[in-house]
Amino acid sequence: MEGIHEDQRRLLRGPWLTRRRLQERQDRQGPPHRRGAPAAGRGRVTLAARLPEYPWDELAPIAEKARAFPGGVVDLSIGTPVDPVPAVIQDALRAAANAPGYPLTAGTPELRAAAAGWLSRSHGVDVDPVTVLPVIGTKEFIAWLPTMLGLGSGDTVLYPDLAYPTYNIGARLAGAASAPVDDLSDDALGAAPASARLRWVNSPSNPSGRVLNAETLRSGVALARSRGCVLASDECYIELGWDVTPVSVLHPSVRGGSLDGVLAVFSLSKRSNLAGYRAGFVTGDPGLMKELLLIGRQAGMIVPGPVQAAMTVALSDDAHAAEQKARYAARRAVLTEGLTAAGFRIEHSEAGLYVWATRPGLDCWAACELLAAECGMLVGPGSFYGPAGNSYIRVALTATDERVAAAGERLRALASRPAR
Numbered sequence: 001m002e003g004i005h006e007d008q009r010r011l012l013r014g015p016w017l018t019r020r021r022l023q024e025r026q027d028r029q030g031p032p033h034r035r036g037a038p039a040a041g042r043g044r045v046t047l048a049a050r051l052p053e054y055p056w057d058e059l060a061p062i063a064e065k066a067r068a069f070p071g072g073v074v075d076l077s078i079g080t081p082v083d084p085v086p087a088v089i090q091d092a093l094r095a096a097a098n099a100p101g102y103p104l105t106a107g108t109p110e111l112r113a114a115a116a117g118w119l120s121r122s123h124g125v126d127v128d129p130v131t132v133l134p135v136i137g138t139k140e141f142i143a144w145l146p147t148m149l150g151l152g153s154g155d156t157v158l159y160p161d162l163a164y165p166t167y168n169i170g171a172r173l174a175g176a177a178s179a180p181v182d183d184l185s186d187d188a189l190g191a192a193p194a195s196a197r198l199r200w201v202n203s204p205s206n207p208s209g210r211v212l213n214a215e216t217l218r219s220g221v222a223l224a225r226s227r228g229c230v231l232a233s234d235e236c237y238i239e240l241g242w243d244v245t246p247v248s249v250l251h252p253s254v255r256g257g258s259l260d261g262v263l264a265v266f267s268l269s270k271r272s273n274l275a276g277y278r279a280g281f282v283t284g285d286p287g288l289m290k291e292l293l294l295i296g297r298q299a300g301m302i303v304p305g306p307v308q309a310a311m312t313v314a315l316s317d318d319a320h321a322a323e324q325k326a327r328y329a330a331r332r333a334v335l336t337e338g339l340t341a342a343g344f345r346i347e348h349s350e351a352g353l354y355v356w357a358t359r360p361g362l363d364c365w366a367a368c369e370l371l372a373a374e375c376g377m378l379v380g381p382g383s384f385y386g387p388a389g390n391s392y393i394r395v396a397l398t399a400t401d402e403r404v405a406a407a408g409e410r411l412r413a414l415a416s417r418p419a420r
């Protein structure tokens, strides 16, 4: 395995779990720490018992208020694409519909070459196509990566202090500990537990749109390598740079001369409106990728053939991605202007699919209430992404132009009303 650390080798090569560790894990399984967890049988602890409730359900009462607004709701809460799947991609899916046989877990040679080609063309990243592994949406991969790396009790997963919740969920599914860290602070990272075996970074960030520059990423990679920790970079918004151009962790200016211990995850959900197809891919350290492919083949984690064909076309075509990016840019302009007029301050948001905003004097829930009641807008509370988000809201750019224009008008009307 290419230059991988001894600790990683231990994690990735068999036996992944010694009998003693398995026994420890069984002993450790105490009572479920979630109230009302489903019991699978007396004395058994289910995986679900390790998980928190799904947080978006908490928004239901506020959503009801927004839906009652005259003219209807503008739902900017979840970053789910609303624009059509580009015609060239739909055509490719249809053309591949006659797919009676099992698809390749590794992806077709055409798909792997298209993924490598896109990385090279768009991001100055050169990878060997054999290190590309298609995944059934990146959320699923993120949730299972700690398990696939063999992490468990005694290991720790690090993730940004303001983060997409699935990094933490993945640690819980594996039975590992997790710890939020400040991405920008080498001191905080240096102080992270010695048991850290996987560190997630996410640039541009969901929820804040913050971009980590090459220097910050470079020192993150160096620190992870020095500690025998895999660095996984979730780059699902890398195409959506507004004020800056995001850099991939796989760029030679970040990773240096080798890919050791580094993985990068790319999603087609936002670039190509393919959230409904479940389409992404992972690449990076050739040794790690070989191991991940073996797991995928043995466990049947296979992207459907017609989706692979659609991904191949999506990754080979930049015109549709540019069109979609222009749509998001226009919506971003309307929403940032309206929110600013209505007394919100925009922070970060230099890239990605969200506007990250705060209004002095309001916590995130009060701000969500205000926008629902006064503008019929449904937005996400920043607290869903960690305590650092308590006084922020996350506003997705994923509503139609008509709905975003309505939000803009309502925000301007709110700005012109005397404060209550």
Ligand SMILES: Cc1ncc(COP(=O)(O)O)c(C=O)c1O
Binding pocket: 079, 136, 137, 138, 139, 140, 142, 164, 202, 205, 206, 234, 236, 266, 267, 268, 269, 275, 279, 280
């Ligand atoms: C930061 C981040 N990573 C991963 C995903 C998952 O994307 P998908 O599973 O659609 O590829 C999302 C989805 O919104 C996200 O925000």
